[in-house]
Amino acid sequence: MSTAYDLTGAADPAAAPGPAPAGAGSAGAGAAWAAADPYDDAVRAGRGPLFLRRADGWLLPLEVERWCARADPADLGILDRCEGTVLDVGCGPGRLVAELAARGRAVLGIDVSAAAVAHTLGLGGQALRRSVFDPLPGEGRWGTVLLIDGNVGIGGDPLALLRRTAALVVPGGLLIAETLPVDVDERAEVEVVGLPQAPGTGRVFPWARLGTPALLGYAGREGWRTAGQWTAGGRSFVALRSRSASSSAEPPKSTAVISSQWSRYPSAERPVADR
Template sequence: MSAPPATAVAWAAADPYAAALRAGHGPLFLRRADGWLLPLEVERWCARADAVDLDVLDRCEGAVLDVGCGPGRLVAELATRGRAVLGIDVSAAAVDHTVRMGGQALRRSVFEPLPGEGRWDTVLLMDGNIGIGGEPRALLDRVAALLRPGGLLIAETAPVDIDERAQVRVVGLTDARGAGDPFPWARLGTPALLRYARGWKRAGQWTADGRRFAALRTRSRRTASSSAEPPKRTAVISSQRARNTSAGRPVPDR
């Protein structure tokens, strides 16, 4: 499956985003064509995982793929726990930051070929990344293909009930027109996400410190837990990017 070129190229070429990650702070925004600005929480993304993040990570199972990992706070935290985890991001600055924090990451779009397709136990779509590509159903279909049967998706949704798709640019305060071409993005509240999640099993939803989350499972003939719970095992990514010799089955590159 090919990456949506507008998303991958425009976001990766957004110099304000790369500059903000290198500095560790904003201000940074997504800007719609009508001038509306969505603030991006660069400082939180560049910090270590907070209590809300840690609760999400406690619910992850087995080998974890963090889609749109940004500067890598979640990947780094899972790595310190000895978990098999890989981050992917289209931004070179994000991947570099993740590696500096001690995580493993690839510069890759979720719509490009990835290691371990169909074998991941958990996929994360945090920090609004359910909006990647601007087509939520296409993204959910792609995530389902990455997960094992019965695998878990944990997505952070918008704090309001919204279902919006728009062309956006990444901008700072001094470059209000933005860098590069606009790219498609979506904002979804939990009700909208659940409407798009046909063929998925609902595994829970919760709110913490003003942030909202939903957990979904791919359908499987095997018995799977009905809710997102802390993992009972650690799987293994067998590659030079991440290695863990604890019990579990391998999730090989291909």
């Protein structure tokens, strides 16, 4: 039986997003996900086909069935490494949030897709329809942030995403990210489509694809240090440690911050996976 934590600081986690705040940077890219009907439809159905498509027609299959299934052994290996309270950025249908909640961990998922947030809530997890670039509950107090299923690509600007993540975790906090199992560092404009030849949605947004060497290079520039690298189930992962306030910084605590201390901001954005 999972422990109940109020991590949202919001009365209606699935409320429609408001306008992005000034200076939100890459947050606008996520609005395309929120409006991408093929994605919401696939999540509600629990299956694809679903793709990210570049302007030149190149397709990236999205693994909707895996996202909608229970956490697999590779996922469980990620969750075993989490420290303190956990923020799952681009939580999708919520398999990781639900598994952590079932373990009694304090965890919150954020996603711009209404269908993804609803699915996560239905699994018993806590989730907000919100962008990683928007103001979030508990900023600077998360023990671990997750960027799984290709969500290192959010916004198409890895440096901006790493800076934002650093502002979310405690000093010395942990970022666990999934990378591509090949050496790639690519930025592109993409859209979500349900079929390879489906008409364009007109909602194009920036995305990035990173292998481990590329992510480690960007992370080093932003002051993150490598805490681990591993592969599981054909997938690749990196754990990064943020700057500590001092060399003797205490490890993050697993207790939840009470909700009255956390902000309430409606907003939007949707990261998903890429492979």
